[in-house]
Amino acid sequence: MPKLRPTSLQKAAPVFAALGDPTRLRLIAALCAGGALSIAQLTAGTTITRQAVTKHLETLAGAGLVRDIRQGRERLWELKPSRIDDARRSLDAIAAQWDQALQRLKSFVEK
Amino acid sequence: MPKLRPTSLQKAAPVFAALGDPTRLRLIAALCAGGALSIAQLTAGTTITRQAVTKHLETLAGAGLVRDIRQGRERLWELKPSRIDDARRSLDAIAAQWDQALQRLKSFVEK
DNA sequence: TGTCCGTGCAACCACACGATTGCGCTTTCG
DNA sequence: CGAAAGCGCAATCGTGTGGTTGCACGGACA
Numbered sequence: 001m002p003k004l005r006p007t008s009l010q011k012a013a014p015v016f017a018a019l020g021d022p023t024r025l026r027l028i029a030a031l032c033a034g035g036a037l038s039i040a041q042l043t044a045g046t047t048i049t050r051q052a053v054t055k056h057l058e059t060l061a062g063a064g065l066v067r068d069i070r071q072g073r074e075r076l077w078e079l080k081p082s083r084i085d086d087a088r089r090s091l092d093a094i095a096a097q098w099d100q101a102l103q104r105l106k107s108f109v110e111k
Numbered sequence: 112m113p114k115l116r117p118t119s120l121q122k123a124a125p126v127f128a129a130l131g132d133p134t135r136l137r138l139i140a141a142l143c144a145g146g147a148l149s150i151a152q153l154t155a156g157t158t159i160t161r162q163a164v165t166k167h168l169e170t171l172a173g174a175g176l177v178r179d180i181r182q183g184r185e186r187l188w189e190l191k192p193s194r195i196d197d198a199r200r201s202l203d204a205i206a207a208q209w210d211q212a213l214q215r216l217k218s219f220v221e222k
Numbered sequence: 223t224g225t226c227c228g229t230g231c232a233a234c235c236a237c238a239c240g241a242t243t244g245c246g247c248t249t250t251c252g
Numbered sequence: 253c254g255a256a257a258g259c260g261c262a263a264t265c266g267t268g269t270g271g272t273t274g275c276a277c278g279g280a281c282a
Contacts, residue, residue: 020126040259088206091202161228
């Protein structure tokens with residue numbers, strides 16, 4: 001289990017911020033299920049505008065969660081799993097550190 | 112591996128939003144290492160105001176990540192791990208679904 | 223009792239963010 | 253070619269958010 005270094009946590013902040021929006025989570029779920037999709041495809045079925053979807057996708061791209069592929073007049077988007085794993089490791093580190101703190105508290109009470 | 116239901120993802124959005132701030136991640140790291148800390152203790156060593164720290168703590172509490180304990184004239188804060196595990200499971204689900212999508216793509220190319 | 227110390231509350235401010243509208247450009251296709 | 257589809261760019265708007273200041277309140281302790 002990795003130590004909880006504050007610096008590595010700070011790097012995960014933009015990823016969490018990008019994930020902290022229902023619309024963007026919905027986009028990620030769609031890309032998970034559908035592979036590479038165009039902006040028009042991702043906009044269909046939603047109530048928001050194509051430009052709004054574009055902005056959200058670029059926010060996700062800024063966090064390294066997603067990548068675009070230009071193909072003719074379309075612009076396809078697909079998931080980029082690396083940063084998601086980073087965020088997972090950060091949460092694992094927090095949980096591990098927390099369990100450790102609980103352990104310390106338990107042994108202190110039992111004394 | 113759990114299916115990736117959009118509804119369960121939506122519930123994780125506020126947690127991710129709460130984690131998507133460097134200051135709040137710093138607070139979480141401090142609470143991980145230090146157990147229950149007061150607002151004054153959490154403010155010491157930072158450049159921001161006590162009220163700003165209070166607001167961040169209440170944001171974290173709103174996401175169910177943290178809990179306060181009134182003790183005399185102090186107000187101690189400690190971590191509350193349940194929602195963190197929820198967020199972890201959400202990221203695990205995304206990663207699993209992504210691996211699955213990669214697998215589908217691979218078998219399609221090999222045909 | 224007086225007096226710090228730790229907080230709470232309310233107002234306020236600057237700025238980022240989610241979202242829209244309007245227009246123009248390139249690619250595809252009849 | 254001409255038209256429609258898919259998209260980008262820029263301006264705009266309301267609202268949420270991070271942060272501050274000022275003041276008031278209650279507990280701890282000499």
